Amino acid sequence: MISMKIRTLTIAALSAVVALGLAGCASNPTVNDDAANGQQVQSADAQQTDASTDQAAAPARTPEEELADPADLTIADYGWFPAENGMVDFAVEVQNxxxxxxxxxxxxxxxxxxxDGNVLFEKDVDVPSVLPDSTYYFSMVTGDNSGMKLAGQEAPQPETMEFTIETPDDAWQQTDVTIGDIYTIEDAGISDTDFGAKEFTGTVTASEEVEGSESSRVDVILFDGDGNIEGGYFKIVDTTPGQAVDYDVYAMGAPDFASYQVYASPWMDEA
Structure with a gap:
C-alpha cells in the first residue's frame, strides 16, 4: 500500500510500438518519432527520474530543514498551443x-x-500532488472565453503564455513514500480517427495499490525536434494492481511534433 493525496484534471494524442517502464510519474521512456511523417523511430537514453539528480551539487538538507522550509516546486519545461475560442492546451514538467x-x-x-504584451487572461490551475524527489508531467487546459461566448465573439488567441507554480505553506506534508516503479506502459502507437483526431493507444499496468485511488492518469506529452515540450493530452482510466488496462487518448488539433512520451500517475477525486 502506498499512501498519498492526488488531485485534479483533462484528455489525449502520435506513433511507434514500445514498452515503457515508468517510475511513477517520472520519466524512463522511449522517444517515439512521428512515423506518419516517415521519420525513423529512435530509442532515447532514459531521462533522469529524480529531480535531485539535477541538483547533485547542492548539499543535502535534513528532513527537519525541509519541514521548516520546503524547496519550491519548479517548472523545468512547458509547451502550449491554442485550442478553441481562446482556450489553451498546455503541458508542464514539474520537479520536486x-x-x-x-x-x-x-x-x-x-x-x-x-x-503587444497586454494580458488576455490570468488563471490558476490546480495540480495533482507531487511526491518528493521526482519529476511529473501533466497536460491541462486553461483560458477564459465565457464573456466572449456570451457576446457571440471570437476570443483572441494568446501570443505568449507564462507558467509558474506555487504550493501554499499549509499544503506540504512530510512523507517517506516514493512512487517507485509502479507503472508499466505498453505503447501501441497512433492512428487517425474518422472525426479528425489522432488516437494514442496502449495499456497501463499499476503494480501496487495506491490508497484512496482506483484510477490513474495517462498523459501523452508531445515534443519538438529539440526535445522541448509542445503540449499534451491525458485521460483517466480505472486501474487494478497487476492488471493491464487499455487506454485511448484522443488528440484534436494537435500541433506538429517530432516525438511523444507516455506517463502514468495515480488519480484521486477530492470532495
Whole structure:
C-alpha cells in the first residue's frame, strides 16, 4: 500500500510500438518519432527520474530543514498551443527536489498575453500532488472565453503564455513514500480517427495499490525536434494492481511534433 493525496484534471494524442517502464510519474521512456511523417523511430537514453539528480551539487538538507522550509516546486519545461475560442492546451514538467516533502496542493498560475504584451487572461490551475524527489508531467487546459461566448465573439488567441507554480505553506506534508516503479506502459502507437483526431493507444499496468485511488492518469506529452515540450493530452482510466488496462487518448488539433512520451500517475477525486 502506498499512501498519498492526488488531485485534479483533462484528455489525449502520435506513433511507434514500445514498452515503457515508468517510475511513477517520472520519466524512463522511449522517444517515439512521428512515423506518419516517415521519420525513423529512435530509442532515447532514459531521462533522469529524480529531480535531485539535477541538483547533485547542492548539499543535502535534513528532513527537519525541509519541514521548516520546503524547496519550491519548479517548472523545468512547458509547451502550449491554442485550442478553441481562446482556450489553451498546455503541458508542464514539474520537479520536486525535496527528499521528504510532498506538495499536496500545488497551483499553476497561467498568464496569457497578446502580441503587444497586454494580458488576455490570468488563471490558476490546480495540480495533482507531487511526491518528493521526482519529476511529473501533466497536460491541462486553461483560458477564459465565457464573456466572449456570451457576446457571440471570437476570443483572441494568446501570443505568449507564462507558467509558474506555487504550493501554499499549509499544503506540504512530510512523507517517506516514493512512487517507485509502479507503472508499466505498453505503447501501441497512433492512428487517425474518422472525426479528425489522432488516437494514442496502449495499456497501463499499476503494480501496487495506491490508497484512496482506483484510477490513474495517462498523459501523452508531445515534443519538438529539440526535445522541448509542445503540449499534451491525458485521460483517466480505472486501474487494478497487476492488471493491464487499455487506454485511448484522443488528440484534436494537435500541433506538429517530432516525438511523444507516455506517463502514468495515480488519480484521486477530492470532495
Amino acid at each position: 527536489s525535496n527528499a521528504t516533502m510532498e506538495a499536496v496542493a500545488p497551483v499553476i498560475h497561467a498568464v496569457a498575453k497578446d502580441a
